Amino acid sequence: MEKIENWFYQNLEETTSTNDAVQEFLKKVRSPCILTANCQTGGRGRLGRQWQSLKGNLFASFAYQINLRNLKHMVILSGLAVAETVQYFLPSQIVEVKWPNDVLVDNKKISGILFEKSFDDYWVMGIGINVCHTPILQNALYQATSFADFGILCDRKEVLKILVKKFDFLKEQYEKEGFFSIKKTWLDKAYNRGKKINIQQNGKIKEGIFQDLSDDGDLILKTSNGCEKIIVGDLFV
Ligand code: BTN
Numbered sequence: 001m002e003k004i005e006n007w008f009y010q011n012l013e014e015t016t017s018t019n020d021a022v023q024e025f026l027k028k029v030r031s032p033c034i035l036t037a038n039c040q041t042g043g044r045g046r047l048g049r050q051w052q053s054l055k056g057n058l059f060a061s062f063a064y065q066i067n068l069r070n071l072k073h074m075v076i077l078s079g080l081a082v083a084e085t086v087q088y089f090l091p092s093q094i095v096e097v098k099w100p101n102d103v104l105v106d107n108k109k110i111s112g113i114l115f116e117k118s119f120d121d122y123w124v125m126g127i128g129i130n131v132c133h134t135p136i137l138q139n140a141l142y143q144a145t146s147f148a149d150f151g152i153l154c155d156r157k158e159v160l161k162i163l164v165k166k167f168d169f170l171k172e173q174y175e176k177e178g179f180f181s182i183k184k185t186w187l188d189k190a191y192n193r194g195k196k197i198n199i200q201q202n203g204k205i206k207e208g209i210f211q212d213l214s215d216d217g218d219l220i221l222k223t224s225n226g227c228e229k230i231i232v233g234d235l236f237v
Pocket of ligand 1: 016017018019040042043044045046047049051058059060061102111112113114126127128129
């Protein structure tokens with residue numbers, strides 16, 4: 001069976017969602033594993049949204065064990081790993097992480113990540129990166145972009161290999177040193193930190209200053225009523 005670093009790896013031609021298909025793979029290998037597909041027919045995003053899955057982009061789901069108390073840290077760490085991967089391929093662009101784990105280039109979204117529970121203490125971390133194509137989005141808070149928009153043509157598997165290296169490195173750093181250094185690196189790349197932002201939660205909008213990231217990985221929003229921890233929501237300006 002193929003491996004990338006220490007992860008069992010499989011690629012499918014087509015599947016509904018790699019987040020589902022990786023769970024079948026996980027049942028076979030019973031170890032940390034990654035499943036990609038050339039095409040998804042039912043790609044999904046955060047908060048019940050759809051993820052447009054154009055052939056040529058990267059759709060990768062990682063299944064591994066996460067202790068529930070570390071889950072929010074892994075959500076933040078995953079965005080950082082993707083941002084560092086994108087930066088590797090687009091060295092002259094400003095790559096930012098948008099809380100909780102979107103990655104933006106030029107104020108446009110190049111990647112999104114969806115965490116879902118699997119069995120026992122396994123979780124699925126599904127990552128979409130726009131490599132060759134830019135989806136045209138309707139009613140989205142952010143327009144999309146891709147590596148191709150910046151004239152970069154690369155192979156999805158090369159992108160995946162760099163992503164695995166970046167992720168493994170950060171995860172090891174987190175396991176040795178805790179969340180502190182991850183948080184610091186993340187904040188250095190954080191979109192609109194210290195500025196006015198809006199948080200959309202269940203159709204309602206909260207306005208404030210993006211003050212900080214809490215030690216749990218929540219966003220600290222300074223509003224006219226004081227500081228508030230935001231656990232879930234969509235950030236936009
Ligand atoms: C978001 O920004 O809303 C998260 C998007 C996550 C998309 C990826 S693509 C691979 C994996 N399979 C899915 O169905 N979703 C994730």
